[in-house]
Amino acid sequence: MTAPQKKLYGIIGHPLGHTMSPALHNSGFNMFSLQSVYMAFPTPPEKLADFMKSFRTVPIHGASVTIPHKEAVMRYVDKVTPRASAVGAVNTLYWEKDLIVGDNTDVLGFMAPLKDKKNTSKKALVLGAGGAAKAVLAGLQELGTSDITICNRTLQRAEKLAATFKVNTITWDERGSVVADLVINTTPMGMAGEHVNETPYLAEMFTEHGVAYDLVYNPLETTFLRAAKEAGWETIDGLHMFAAQGAEQFRLWTGKKLPHDHIRKLVSNLLRL
Ligand code: NAP
Numbered sequence: 001m002t003a004p005q006k007k008l009y010g011i012i013g014h015p016l017g018h019t020m021s022p023a024l025h026n027s028g029f030n031m032f033s034l035q036s037v038y039m040a041f042p043t044p045p046e047k048l049a050d051f052m053k054s055f056r057t058v059p060i061h062g063a064s065v066t067i068p069h070k071e072a073v074m075r076y077v078d079k080v081t082p083r084a085s086a087v088g089a090v091n092t093l094y095w096e097k098d099l100i101v102g103d104n105t106d107v108l109g110f111m112a113p114l115k116d117k118k119n120t121s122k123k124a125l126v127l128g129a130g131g132a133a134k135a136v137l138a139g140l141q142e143l144g145t146s147d148i149t150i151c152n153r154t155l156q157r158a159e160k161l162a163a164t165f166k167v168n169t170i171t172w173d174e175r176g177s178v179v180a181d182l183v184i185n186t187t188p189m190g191m192a193g194e195h196v197n198e199t200p201y202l203a204e205m206f207t208e209h210g211v212a213y214d215l216v217y218n219p220l221e222t223t224f225l226r227a228a229k230e231a232g233w234e235t236i237d238g239l240h241m242f243a244a245q246g247a248e249q250f251r252l253w254t255g256k257k258l259p260h261d262h263i264r265k266l267v268s269n270l271l272r273l
Pocket of ligand 1: 106109130152153154157186187188217238239241242243
């Protein structure tokens with residue numbers, strides 16, 4: 001008797017450090033009794049081509065892609081989805097028949113809580129202009145937000161994104177002067193560790209009413225979200241996006257829907273460890 005073959009999935013990045021993705025996807029495989037396993041594949045840039053050869057030959061059934069491969073991996077896939085193309089980065093690999101598809105589930109992940117809240121922002125302010133900001137801009141545009149302003153500590157980086165996505169830009173020091181009904185933090189400010197007491201948006205900047213959305217999810221309540229709540233704003237923590245982008249990867253690979261509450265509980269417990 002031969003043992004049933006397990007389907008192999010994983011995450012590539014370098015350095016991978018601590019990633020929640022194996023716990024998330026393996027718990028899903030358990031939940032649906034799937035003969036599958038998700039592993040961490042630390043892959044330095046010079047090994048990316050070799051990894052992609054293995055992806056085709058082993059084969060690996062699906063993968064999450066993280067820093068620094070999100071852009072470089074695009075040249076090794078057979079097809080790029082419109083969302084990945086809008087962002088200019090891939091965070092998910094899956095098979096469509098015998099073609100490797102590169103997708104970006106961060107866009108859908110970002111949009112999910114806004115859709116749930118039926119939030120129709122008229123004027124959004126995006127703080128930060130790194131990789132995550134690109135998924136946020138693509139998501140806001142897909143949601144139909146027409147008035148978007150981006151600002152970043154390093155102005156040139158904001159200007160580059162503003163030109164690509166055709167949005168407004170202001171300097172970092174001017175961020176308190178924009179009246180917005182949706183303010184999104186895409187910087188690591190507020191994240192556990194050296195940044196924990198930082199905030200990209202000062203308490204007195206929360207005028208009018210709106211929604212404050214933080215991409216940081218460790219801790220769940222950042223200084224930014226606490227100040228927003230105290231000013232009477234609605235808040236969305238970063239675990240909503242993380243859970244929704246992970247659930248979308250799982251759906252692309254297995255066709256199954258991982259419940260949001262399951263992921264939230266799992267990750268919250270891991271964060272407490
Ligand atoms: P990144 O590409 O390195 O970009 C970081 C951005 O933050 C840059 O615009 C940088 O400005 C700015 N920044 C960094 N430190 C700053 C500081 N002390 N003051 C002001 N601005 C600062 O990083 P990323 O991939 O976009 O990720 C950003 C954050 O989003 C991380 O905390 C990550 O964990 C989180 N994230 C969450 C999810 C989720 O699912 N919830 C998904 C993706 C990312 P400069 O250009 O001036 O350096």
